[in-house]
Amino acid sequence: MKKGFLLAFLLVVILVVSSIMASSSEPIKLGLVGPMTGPLAPYGEGVRDGALLAVEQINSQGGINGRQVELIVLDNQANPQETITLVNRLIQREGIVGLIGPVISSTSMVAGPVVQRQGIPMISPTATAVDVTLQGDFVFRVCYLDDYQGLAAVNYAVDDLGAKKAGILFKVGDAYSEGLRVVFRDNFQAAGGEVVELAYNLGDTDFSAQLTRMKDQGVEVVYSPFYYEDAVLALTQAESIGLDAIFIGGDGWDAQELLDQAGLAAVNSVFTTHYSTSDSRSVVQGFLSNFQGKFGRPPIVLAALGYDAAALMMDAVERAGSDNPREIRDAIAATQGFEGITGQSISLDEDGNPVKDITIIRVVNVEDNPQFEFVTQVGY
Amino acid sequence: MNKHPNKIYASPILIFLGFAALIYINLQVSLDRVNFYVIGVLSVVAINIILTVSLNLINGITGQLSIGHAGFMAIGAYTTALFSIHLGTPIYFNLLVSGIAAGFVGFLIGLPTLRLRGDYLAIATLGFGEIIRVILQNLRFTGGAAGLGGIDWVDNFYLTQFMAIVVVIVVWRIGASAPGRAMVAIREDETAAETVGINTTKFKVMAFALGSFGAGIAGSLFAHRMTYIAPDGFTFMKSIEVLVMLVLGGLGSITGAIFSATLLTVLPEFLRFIDEWRMIIYPALLVTVMIFRSQGLFGTMELDFARVKSILKKVAPENLGPEKGKSNPPMQKIKALGFDSQEQKPILETKDLSISFGGLKAVKNLDMQITQGSLHGLIGPNGAGKTTVFNMLTGVHLPSSGEILFNGQRIDGNSPYSVAQAGIARTFQNIRLFKDLTVLDNVKVAFHLHADYGLGTAVARPPKFGAAERRITSEAKELLEIFKLGDHCMTIARNLPYGAQRRLEIVRALAVSPKLLLLDEPAAGMNVLETEKLMELIHWVRDEFDLTIFLIEHDMSLVMKLCQTISVLDYGMKIFEGTPEQVRKDPRVIEAYLGEEVS
Numbered sequence: 001m002k003k004g005f006l007l008a009f010l011l012v013v014i015l016v017v018s019s020i021m022a023s024s025s026e027p028i029k030l031g032l033v034g035p036m037t038g039p040l041a042p043y044g045e046g047v048r049d050g051a052l053l054a055v056e057q058i059n060s061q062g063g064i065n066g067r068q069v070e071l072i073v074l075d076n077q078a079n080p081q082e083t084i085t086l087v088n089r090l091i092q093r094e095g096i097v098g099l100i101g102p103v104i105s106s107t108s109m110v111a112g113p114v115v116q117r118q119g120i121p122m123i124s125p126t127a128t129a130v131d132v133t134l135q136g137d138f139v140f141r142v143c144y145l146d147d148y149q150g151l152a153a154v155n156y157a158v159d160d161l162g163a164k165k166a167g168i169l170f171k172v173g174d175a176y177s178e179g180l181r182v183v184f185r186d187n188f189q190a191a192g193g194e195v196v197e198l199a200y201n202l203g204d205t206d207f208s209a210q211l212t213r214m215k216d217q218g219v220e221v222v223y224s225p226f227y228y229e230d231a232v233l234a235l236t237q238a239e240s241i242g243l244d245a246i247f248i249g250g251d252g253w254d255a256q257e258l259l260d261q262a263g264l265a266a267v268n269s270v271f272t273t274h275y276s277t278s279d280s281r282s283v284v285q286g287f288l289s290n291f292q293g294k295f296g297r298p299p300i301v302l303a304a305l306g307y308d309a310a311a312l313m314m315d316a317v318e319r320a321g322s323d324n325p326r327e328i329r330d331a332i333a334a335t336q337g338f339e340g341i342t343g344q345s346i347s348l349d350e351d352g353n354p355v356k357d358i359t360i361i362r363v364v365n366v367e368d369n370p371q372f373e374f375v376t377q378v379g380y
Numbered sequence: 381m382n383k384h385p386n387k388i389y390a391s392p393i394l395i396f397l398g399f400a401a402l403i404y405i406n407l408q409v410s411l412d413r414v415n416f417y418v419i420g421v422l423s424v425v426a427i428n429i430i431l432t433v434s435l436n437l438i439n440g441i442t443g444q445l446s447i448g449h450a451g452f453m454a455i456g457a458y459t460t461a462l463f464s465i466h467l468g469t470p471i472y473f474n475l476l477v478s479g480i481a482a483g484f485v486g487f488l489i490g491l492p493t494l495r496l497r498g499d500y501l502a503i504a505t506l507g508f509g510e511i512i513r514v515i516l517q518n519l520r521f522t523g524g525a526a527g528l529g530g531i532d533w534v535d536n537f538y539l540t541q542f543m544a545i546v547v548v549i550v551v552w553r554i555g556a557s558a559p560g561r562a563m564v565a566i567r568e569d570e571t572a573a574e575t576v577g578i579n580t581t582k583f584k585v586m587a588f589a590l591g592s593f594g595a596g597i598a599g600s601l602f603a604h605r606m607t608y609i610a611p612d613g614f615t616f617m618k619s620i621e622v623l624v625m626l627v628l629g630g631l632g633s634i635t636g637a638i639f640s641a642t643l644l645t646v647l648p649e650f651l652r653f654i655d656e657w658r659m660i661i662y663p664a665l666l667v668t669v670m671i672f673r674s675q676g677l678f679g680t681m682e683l684d685f686a687r688v689k690s691i692l693k694k695v696a697p698e699n700l701g702p703e704k705g706k707s708n709p710p711m712q713k714i715k716a717l718g719f720d721s722q723e724q725k726p727i728l729e730t731k732d733l734s735i736s737f738g739g740l741k742a743v744k745n746l747d748m749q750i751t752q753g754s755l756h757g758l759i760g761p762n763g764a765g766k767t768t769v770f771n772m773l774t775g776v777h778l779p780s781s782g783e784i785l786f787n788g789q790r791i792d793g794n795s796p797y798s799v800a801q802a803g804i805a806r807t808f809q810n811i812r813l814f815k816d817l818t819v820l821d822n823v824k825v826a827f828h829l830h831a832d833y834g835l836g837t838a839v840a841r842p843p844k845f846g847a848a849e850r851r852i853t854s855e856a857k858e859l860l861e862i863f864k865l866g867d868h869c870m871t872i873a874r875n876l877p878y879g880a881q882r883r884l885e886i887v888r889a890l891a892v893s894p895k896l897l898l899l900d901e902p903a904a905g906m907n908v909l910e911t912e913k914l915m916e917l918i919h920w921v922r923d924e925f926d927l928t929i930f931l932i933e934h935d936m937s938l939v940m941k942l943c944q945t946i947s948v949l950d951y952g953m954k955i956f957e958g959t960p961e962q963v964r965k966d967p968r969v970i971e972a973y974l975g976e977e978v979s
Binding site: 074079080081084085088089091092093105106109110112113117118129131135172173174175178179 | 415416417420421424514517518524525526527529533602605606607608609610611612613649652
């Protein structure tokens with residue numbers, strides 16, 4: 001009798017302990033969707049590595065409320081149709097409680113309605129199209145919108161450079177390029193400036209005709225909303241035809257390759273971006289050295305956004321004190337003064353967009369070597 | 381491209397397996413046993429089946445290489461997006477208007493481009509596909525490069541699946557009908573198709589518009605599933621993706637299209653655990669299939685429903701033989717006209733007919749009359765312009781000057797198919813059968829003009845359709861029976877012995893119900909015995925079908941014995957015309973044949 005009681009007691013203890021063990025040891029699952037193969041793979045991989053670093057740091061500190069975090073990464077090749085399938089897979093098959101990504105605006109546009117319907121919060125690290133977060137209250141992002149980036153460029157051109165006449169060189173049919181172009185044009189004109197808009201097509205490598213016309217028109221700044229590959233071409237060609245206007249780029253310029261490939265032709269140009277590597281805050285410097293240590297290379301700018309998206313998501317899980325997706329959503333929405341790499345104090349507005357500073361970087365000549373130099377941070 | 385028979389029938393077991401899978405999937409879905417993820421993948425499978433099967437109508441069945449399918453899908457998707465966003469119309473309505481919009485644009489684009497052939501057509505369709513995308517990218521009301529969001533979300537697996545089944549059935553039914561046979565004939569040999577009276581432009585445009593209609597439906601379902609669409613979802617690569625599915629399954633095979641669309645959609649999902657490596661497995665699979673089975677997994681093979689039915693009902697599948705006790709309508713019709721050889725009125729007349737190719741005048745000022753009911757021969761040395769005369773008479777070449785009158789009506793300038801419809805049929809010097817079709821289908825294609833039903837009937841299949849098809853089959857079989865080809869009905873034309881191929885070409889020409897039959901060197905490549913038999917045959921055909929026969933022949937003994945009148949052509953000019961005896965004696969003719977005494 002006594003023996004039987006002891007056995008029963010032991011069984012109960014084992015059951016209780018194991019169930020506690022199970023609930024505390026079962027990881028909190030987060031999903032990440034982005035292009036890991038194909039032409040956009042560098043961006044997807046950057047975001048992934050940033051997010052992995054953030055998850056690793058949390059886990060090494062004992063996880064969230066004692067539970068480890070597992071990040072499940074799936075490759076969508078930047079394809080919208082694939083994205084729907086993958087988000088469904090992550091939610092239904094893997095049981096994620098939050099989604100980081102997708103990386104590209106078009107894929108974020110299709111992922112939004114899916115997470116909204118199934119009640120899983122999503123934080124896009126890098127989708128800049130305005131409509132992304134308007135799809136529902138489960139959709140957030142940590143990058144600023146194209147509007148703010150374009151406006152910051154106009155303010156810098158008008159207030160700091162005193163420009164009256166601006167050229168805009170943009171890529172036809174490219175959502176990023178055309179979006180920034182419109183913002184810059186409208187705001188520059190509203191500030192009393194004159195704008196010369198010239199376009200190029202996907203695959204063009206010779207901008208000298210457009211740049212020569214800008215030179216003839218006497219523009220003081222050239223707004224250049226495109227990625228660094230095209231910026232290298234534009235800068236070197238501008239130098240060779242003797243156009244000495246100041247080039248203003250967007251976050252697409254923020255890559256070491258710009259300096260490596262354009263060389264001194266890049267000197268004096270400025271661009272708006274998410275953070276500066278010379279920022280002395282310990283989060284930033286810690287991120288830079290840890291990233292280099294883990295992956296053996298410096299992070300691209302999107303890696304910082306991937307890191308912030310994952311860190312913000314996990315911060316919200318911790319604040320929610322639960323793995324209920326709805327409570328996590330509420331915690332994300334309530335984010336105030338979160339310290340990230342791309343902002344000392346990030347808050348989310350009612351649309352799910354971040355309120356944070358924009359960083360402006362200038363290329364300077366240090367002993368015949370072009371280098372990035374932090375200029376200023378502007379809030380909005 | 382088609383070095384394989386047109387119809388090899390797959391095991392009926394495959395059909396049962398397919399249906400079993402379909403029922404199983406639907407049962408699982410209806411019992412809520414599968415999650416969104418799996419249902420989503422199945423919806424993508426269904427959309428890809430619609431795309432592939434509709435492209436099969438253009439590329440596989442009609443043989444026109446189009447690589448711009450994504451452009452038409454984009455039109456469907458954008459039509460749906462605009463209607464859904466601005467008017468909030470339901471998906472059923474959007475499906476219809478999207479299909480119509482894409483089909484209409486396909487019609488507009490098809491009209492000019494389908495005159496091109498092969499590589500040129502491929503480049504043109506590629507261009508149009510891209511133009512559609514670039515236009516969408518630059519129009520303000522389509523949202524430009526940023527695309528359109530806020531489309532009603534309808535991810536209805538049953539509806540998507542239903543649409544896929546409808547598209548498959550429609551394409552299947554078109555394929556097995558008179559219009560479908562006309563399309564297949566165009567794929568096999570466009571020139572031969574024209575000469576049996578098929579308006580190739582019409583059927584190519586029809587196939588193109590219908591295929592585009594299917595792409596529009598797929599685009600509509602796609603838009604409702606995605607809720608957001610942008611032009612970069614419809615690039616050239618999307619067209620290639622669909623083409624790859626089609627080629628992998630086998631150009632021309634609906635079964636293959638369904639199979640490979642399913643495989644290539646589901647496989648990457650299963651391979652996801654090997655990450656980047658799946659990107660290598662996919663192309664490696666394609667390369668392997670293309671090396672070891674270049675005609676695609678299924679070739680042009682289809683599942684054979686007739687065999688399934690025969691197993692179910694225990695009846696022979698092709699039990700479509702001539703119904704006993706009934707007379708043969710076309711032969712009766714022709715006989716009813718009566719034999720009017722007494723009248724000596726010309727059925728065909730050329731006046732001052734000339735044609736030049738560059739500087740070379742191939743035929744000069746030809747005046748000729750062919751008497752109704754006669755057997756008229758055209759002889760001359762090599763390069764005298766005999767086949768050129770045939771080509772002008774049948775509309776293949778446009779004469780530079782002069783007139784051609786058929787039954788008193790001018791037919792010069794008419795296209796080959798309308799000449800054939802008017803009643804002139806021909807055979808070719810180098811046999812031009814539809815080589816990869818069965819003997820029976822070769823003749824049924826030519827009965828195209830007797831099929832008194834259109835596309836709607838072919839798809840809806842009212843009793844009238846069955847009656848018409850039975851009639852065509854029985855007439856074709858009867859005609860083949862007469863020419864002792866009845867036992868070869870199911871033989872692929874290219875496998876027939878040479879003499880039988882010649883005979884089949886004549887049968888095919890007769891199926892057009894001509895009043896005038898042009899034979900281009902019917903005895904070429906035949907031995908003496910075969911020639912002898914052919915001569916009897918030609919005589920018999922002329923009498924039995926009340927025809928006028930105009931033939932080119934090198935074999936002098938054949939011409940001399942067979943023809944009542946002979947025209948002699950040399951250097952494009954008619955140098956003599958008369959009875960065989962007169963021809964044999966004429967010095968000009970002898971000289972033209974290098975002094976050779978004509979036996």
